[in-house]
Structure formats: structure tokens, C-alpha cells
Amino acid sequence: MKKLFIVLLAAFVFAVVNPTKSEAKVMYDGAEVVKGQTGKMTFKKDIKVYKKNPNGTFDSLVVKRNNFFKTYDIEKYDDKTFYQMGQYRVQATDLVVFKEVPIKIRSSFYNNPTYIYINRDGITNSYGSYFREQEGYSYISFSDTNNGQKLNFCSGDSDGSYDPCLYYLGTDLKIAETKSRDSNVRYELTKDAGGKSTPLNEVKTETMYAKGTTFSSYGTEVNGYLEVSDSKGYTWLPVDLLKPVGDK
Structure with missing residues (x-):
């Protein structure tokens, strides 16, 4: 009984000194x-x-x-x-x-965020364009303005004759997690689906693919879409409509 009491006491002390960690709000x-x-x-x-x-x-x-x-x-x-x-x-x-909510705070919830441009006003060609920080190639910073917080996406080295950065309002960007998958894995469509040029539900379909069409994965999943390729080039397709297949 004395031994049991000592064990319980030790467990209590450990719990007080090392409380269970919970994610801070x-x-x-x-x-x-x-x-x-x-x-x-x-x-x-x-x-x-x-x-x-x-x-x-x-x-x-x-x-x-x-x-x-x-x-x-x-x-x-x-x-x-x-x-x-x-x-x-x-x-x-x-x-x-x-x-x-400032874009910097929104970004903190993601391990490897991809930013997707969602403003269809102005330069419409930019709608659906996406980017992420890549070490050694591009970097991201944030700045406060009178119109809200901006995201600054900078790439390459500049000799001072040009600005290597693009600037985006936080409300013009959707954030999605970038997930890595094995590349060169073959997938098959489980039903007819439309391929998109960007991993965004709202953009128009570029090409329709029939059920059973096979693709090779580039190894990147964003916003529920997987980047894949076939003989026509690359496209983004919904992950839940793709299943891995063996060599045929």
C-alpha cells in the first residue's frame, strides 16, 4: 500500500511539473x-x-x-x-x-502554404495564379499598409534596376496547405473530371478527361487537387477522383 501511494504521489508531481501541452489559441x-x-x-x-x-x-x-x-x-x-x-x-x-485577419496570422496555421490569387477584378489573367516560398529561389515577407496587410513575394536577385517583388493584398489571397506526395506515381480517374490550370475550384475547366484516363503525378497536392500529367501536358485534378494503379 505504501509503495502504491509513492507511485501515485510521483505521478501527481510529474503532472504538476510537466502539464499536458495544448496548442495555444x-x-x-x-x-x-x-x-x-x-x-x-x-x-x-x-x-x-x-x-x-x-x-x-x-x-x-x-x-x-x-x-x-x-x-x-x-x-x-x-x-x-x-x-x-x-x-x-x-x-x-x-x-x-x-x-x-492579417495575412501573416492566417499563414501561421500552415506548414507549407500555397497562396492562390482570388480577385477576378482588375488583371483577370492573374486570377487563380499561385505561388509559394521556395528556399534559394523566392521568399515571402509581410508589410502593414492603410489598406490592410500586404504579402510581398520576391524572387531572384536584383541589381537595383528593377523590383524583384510582387505585392498582394491579403484579402486577394486564398491559402492552402502544400502536401508532398510521391512523384511519378500513376493514377487513374474514377469518373469523368475536368482538369484545371490551377488548384482552385472556381476556375474554369480546361480539358475534360474520361473515367479510366491515367496520369503521372508531379508529387504536389494543393487545396484538394493533385498536379499530374499525361500526353497532353500537365493539369490539376481532384485528389478524391484519382486512385493509384500499377504498371499495365
């Missing part, structure tokens, strides 16, 4: 930030917001004045901005007060 502007969050939103008066159901119908929700809500995906097109608030989509108006 990420806080900004007095509230917790979660992965995938782009900002928070309040409303100047009670308003009704809507979500579209798969069958084409809409559900509505009344949100109260001054209550804040986390926002996630952002869409910008036709000089309009839309925020995704859970399942509900809200257009930016004078009644909406949006405060972004």
Missing part, C-alpha cells in the same frame, strides 16, 4: 482566429442573409446588429465583394463592417 482583435478564417464581420443593423441549397432553393438567417461572425472565403468580381459566413454568403455593403 491564436488571438487577434480580442477574438480567437481559426484556420481558414479571413476576418470577422459585424452588421450595423439586423439584416437577413441567405444560403443557396443544392436544389436551387434558398434558406435565410437574420443576423443581429453588432454580433460578430467569422468569415472564410472571399470572392471579388464585377466590383463587388462577397464574404462566406459559414454556409451563408454576404455581399459587402455599407451595412457590413468587415475586419480582416
Whole structure:
């Protein structure tokens, strides 16, 4: 009995001296930030917001004045901005007060982030373009401005005659984890699917591929898409529609 007491006492002391570690919450502007969050939103008066159901119908929700809500995906097109608030989509108006989470804080949730440009206004050719930091080739830094925090993507060495950096507003970027997979692995499509030039759901399909088409993997997965190639070139396809196959 005495031996059991000593063991329990030792376990108690160990627990006090070495408490179980838990991940610290990420806080900004007095509230917790979660992965995938782009900002928070309040409303100047009670308003009704809507979500579209798969069958084409809409559900509505009344949100109260001054209550804040986390926002996630952002869409910008036709000089309009839309925020995704859970399942509900809200257009930016004078009644909406949006405060972004700085891109540096958003990036901290990812081990190897890929940044995808999601602004369809302005230079439309940039929509869907993506980039990531690569040691020895490019680097990323952040800077605060009157219009929010910017991400600075710089590549190559400059002799001072040009600026080697591109600058992006944080709200123009979606962040996704970059996952490494084995390269040169052969995959087969499990159903017809459209290949895209960038790992973004909203960009248009470039080429349709039939079920059973085989591809070789480049070894990079981003935002639920795998970069693969076939005789026509490279493309991004949904990971969940690809299955590894052996040599045929």
C-alpha cells in the first residue's frame, strides 16, 4: 500500500511539473482566429442573409446588429465583394463592417502554404495564379499598409534596376496547405473530371478527361487537387477522383 501511494504521489508531481501541452489559441482583435478564417464581420443593423441549397432553393438567417461572425472565403468580381459566413454568403455593403485577419496570422496555421490569387477584378489573367516560398529561389515577407496587410513575394536577385517583388493584398489571397506526395506515381480517374490550370475550384475547366484516363503525378497536392500529367501536358485534378494503379 505504501509503495502504491509513492507511485501515485510521483505521478501527481510529474503532472504538476510537466502539464499536458495544448496548442495555444491564436488571438487577434480580442477574438480567437481559426484556420481558414479571413476576418470577422459585424452588421450595423439586423439584416437577413441567405444560403443557396443544392436544389436551387434558398434558406435565410437574420443576423443581429453588432454580433460578430467569422468569415472564410472571399470572392471579388464585377466590383463587388462577397464574404462566406459559414454556409451563408454576404455581399459587402455599407451595412457590413468587415475586419480582416492579417495575412501573416492566417499563414501561421500552415506548414507549407500555397497562396492562390482570388480577385477576378482588375488583371483577370492573374486570377487563380499561385505561388509559394521556395528556399534559394523566392521568399515571402509581410508589410502593414492603410489598406490592410500586404504579402510581398520576391524572387531572384536584383541589381537595383528593377523590383524583384510582387505585392498582394491579403484579402486577394486564398491559402492552402502544400502536401508532398510521391512523384511519378500513376493514377487513374474514377469518373469523368475536368482538369484545371490551377488548384482552385472556381476556375474554369480546361480539358475534360474520361473515367479510366491515367496520369503521372508531379508529387504536389494543393487545396484538394493533385498536379499530374499525361500526353497532353500537365493539369490539376481532384485528389478524391484519382486512385493509384500499377504498371499495365
